Structures are given as structure tokens and as C-alpha cells.
Amino acid sequence: MASISLSNIHKLYPNGYAAVRDVSLDIRDGEFMILLGPSGCGKSTTLRMIAGLETISAGDLHIGGARVNDVDPADRDVAIVFQNYALYPHMTVADNLSFGLRLRNVERRIIEGRVATIAGMLGIGDLLARKPAQLSGGQRQRVALGRALVREPKAFLLDEPLSNLDAKLRASMRTELIKLHRTLGTTIVHVTHDQVEAMTMGERICIMKDGVIVQVGAPMEVYRNPVNTFVAGFLASPPMNLLHGMLDSDRISIGDVVLPLPQSLRRAFASHAGRKVIVGLRPEDFHLKADAAPVAAPIEVVSVTTEVLGPEVILVGTLKNSSAELHIRCPRDFRSEPGAMTVFNYDLSQLQLFDIETTTALMRPVKI
Ligand SMILES: Nc1ncnc2c1ncn2[C@@H]1O[C@H](COP(=O)(O)OP(=O)(O)OP(=O)(O)O)[C@@H](O)[C@H]1O
Ligand SMILES: [Mg+2]
Numbered sequence: 001m002a003s004i005s006l007s008n009i010h011k012l013y014p015n016g017y018a019a020v021r022d023v024s025l026d027i028r029d030g031e032f033m034i035l036l037g038p039s040g041c042g043k044s045t046t047l048r049m050i051a052g053l054e055t056i057s058a059g060d061l062h063i064g065g066a067r068v069n070d071v072d073p074a075d076r077d078v079a080i081v082f083q084n085y086a087l088y089p090h091m092t093v094a095d096n097l098s099f100g101l102r103l104r105n106v107e108r109r110i111i112e113g114r115v116a117t118i119a120g121m122l123g124i125g126d127l128l129a130r131k132p133a134q135l136s137g138g139q140r141q142r143v144a145l146g147r148a149l150v151r152e153p154k155a156f157l158l159d160e161p162l163s164n165l166d167a168k169l170r171a172s173m174r175t176e177l178i179k180l181h182r183t184l185g186t187t188i189v190h191v192t193h194d195q196v197e198a199m200t201m202g203e204r205i206c207i208m209k210d211g212v213i214v215q216v217g218a219p220m221e222v223y224r225n226p227v228n229t230f231v232a233g234f235l236a237s238p239p240m241n242l243l244h245g246m247l248d249s250d251r252i253s254i255g256d257v258v259l260p261l262p263q264s265l266r267r268a269f270a271s272h273a274g275r276k277v278i279v280g281l282r283p284e285d286f287h288l289k290a291d292a293a294p295v296a297a298p299i300e301v302v303s304v305t306t307e308v309l310g311p312e313v314i315l316v317g318t319l320k321n322s323s324a325e326l327h328i329r330c331p332r333d334f335r336s337e338p339g340a341m342t343v344f345n346y347d348l349s350q351l352q353l354f355d356i357e358t359t360t361a362l363m364r365p366v367k368i
Helices: 043-051 093-103 108-122 137-149 167-184 195-201 219-224 229-234 263-272
Strands: 004-012 018-027 032-036 058-063 078-081 155-159 187-192 204-209 212-217 241-247 251-254 257-260 276-281 296-308 312-319 325-331 341-347 352-355
Touching: 004 043, 018 043, 018 058, 018 212, 032 043, 032 195, 043 058, 043 078, 043 155, 043 187, 078 137, 093 108, 093 137, 108 137, 108 167, 137 167, 167 187, 167 195, 187 195, 195 219, 204 219, 204 229, 212 219, 212 229, 229 241, 229 276, 229 352, 241 325, 241 352, 251 276, 257 296, 263 352, 296 325
Parallel strands: 032 187, 032 204, 078 155, 155 187
Antiparallel strands: 004 018, 004 058, 204 212, 241 251, 241 276, 251 257, 276 352, 296 312, 296 341, 312 325
């Protein structure tokens, strides 16, 4: 087990592209850290630099307190699992699992013990004699994970290892990984762009954009207090609704809709009174029942379409006299024809505002 510390890390690819810029991140010993961000933001590059598969252009990388910038990947004692896991096709599952240990001349008895334990943990104990071609995608993925696990490395680096799995298997592997982390206590850096994985698996989420870190924090902290519109609009599905508004000292107008500002928020937003702002409204803060929120204001929403998901219905609608769309979480029995109007009670205590130019949140931490 080991901490991983990135200090002012840069990656400049030979073609001159700056894929990672000034990234500093301290991952605690035993921590489960999620790297989240849109495609191309530098997640894999960051992970590959930690593993030693990419050179570091500038900055310092420490694993377990030792500077490892120039240490060979094989000597860093970290295991990486890729999205496109490459198993050795000519080897059995057992041989795939034990290969790394055999290379290191670990005693046979120890190898057999570890392979049996890990195979049991991953539920692949009865597949040990098979070749990869005789396995399903999910089974192969578990073997790939197992191959990393038997090594008992200081840290696991997982690059979207679940993204090739179907929804059900993915959900069960998610749970397995969380349990594994609890059992082994090994440091894990897990790259994903899956919202659910990010929220449920990690102790902290590190959100990246265009090669830089935008926000790091516990999942609910990042969810409740996004630092800017990018994080607000990226996390969760559907994400926070972001609408243009006009702030006054005691109210906020979004087109024709006027929301009174609760007393508690007036001071927090005072710096921007009289200015245009971006208004952030989470889809779950709209309620059909009038008494669902203590400080609420009515908002009329015109239905564009509804997405009936089973446990809930997502209403896609617009505010009166406005074309900007917003998403609202509704109970599973909610129905609305296109063009029909519904009055929701919006929970004003959850209102979030962002500076229109910098896109930064106006400080008002929401309780987690
Ligand atoms: N060898 C390379 N040479 C030049 N540019 C590269 C190279 N590898 C990656 N890039 C670029 O660096 C940026 C970051 O790539 P990276 O693979 O780290 O993104 P990512 O966040 O993992 O994206 P995804 O979610 O799609 O996997 C991308 O714009 C990519 O095109
Ligand atoms: Mg990637």
C-alpha cells in the first residue's frame, strides 16, 4: 500500500500537445480515488504517467514517499488494468493469473495460494482451466482484474475497466470492487466517465477538464457544492439545470419567472445583485406537493417530452415564454402531454448561482 502524490505534473506529447497541465493531487494511502472527466481531458494520460507507461514532462511523482519519475514501470509496484484488457490468449485462466508472479520467481506454493484466494474472491474459481476465448466478456474482465490483484501491488490503477460490460454485470463488478477495496485496503485510482461509478465507488472524485483539475472532493461534496458550471453540468444524470437569470437584491428572474430570494441567501449573493448570472436548479428540487420543501416558490413548466424510466419520470420542459430546456425528476406515476403545463414547487434553499463570465459558483456551501 502506498500514497501517490502528483506535484505540478505536466505532460507534453511529442507532437507538442499539452495533455496534462500542472496537475497536483495527493492520494492517501489506501484511498479510492476517482478520475472523472469528458473524453480527452487527460485521465488516461495521468494514469499512465503514474504507472510509468508515459514519461512525465515536468513535475514530481511520488509513490509511497519516494520520487519515481525515472523509475522503471516494473519497479513501481503498481498494477494497471485497461478498458481493453489483454489476456494472453494461449494461456489458461490460471496461467494468466499467475504469470506476473512466475516472472518474479515467487515460490510456487505462494502463487497457488494467492491465485486460489483471488479466483475465489472474483468468482472465477471454476474457470481456471479455460482459455480466454472460452470466457464471456465479464469473466475475462474479472480475470484481468484478478491478474492485477494477485500481484498485491502498492496501488491499482484502473482505466475504465468496467466500460465494456453490460449494465447488470457492471453493477455487480462495481459492488465487487468496492468490497475488494474494503478487504484489501489498497490505494486505487479509478478512471471512469460513468456517473454512477464516480458517485458510488470513490472516497474522493477528481474532476478534470482540458488537462487540468477542476475540483477534488468527496462525491457528495462535489455534487452539492460544484465549484463552477462545468462541474455542475457534468456530474449526475440529468445534471443541474443551468439557466440565464437576472439577480436583484431580493429576487432572481429567469425570463418571466421570478423567484424570491430567501433571507438566508441574500447576503451570499449580494456581490452580484443587479447583474446577470447563471442559475443552477437541480432536477430533484422541483416538487409536485406544495409542502415538500419549507421555502418554495411555484414554477410553471411546459412539457416538451417525458422519459419514463420506471422508478421515476424525467420531464423535459421549458419555462413559460422561454425556449431553454430543463429536466425535472418526477415520481414514477407522473405523466404530461407535450404542451401541457405543470406547476412545480421549487425548493429555494437549494438555489445555486454562478458568475456569468468566470462560470464560478457564488459561495454558498449547501449542507451535505
Ligand atoms: N500519444 C499522443 N500524442 C499526442 N496526443 C495524445 C497522445 N495520446 C493522447 N493524446 C491526446 O491527449 C489528450 C488526453 O488524452 P487521454 O487519453 O489522457 O484522455 P482521456 O481523458 O483518457 O479520454 P477518454 O475518456 O476518451 O479515454 C487527448 O486530447 C488526446 O488526443
Ligand atoms: Mg482514457
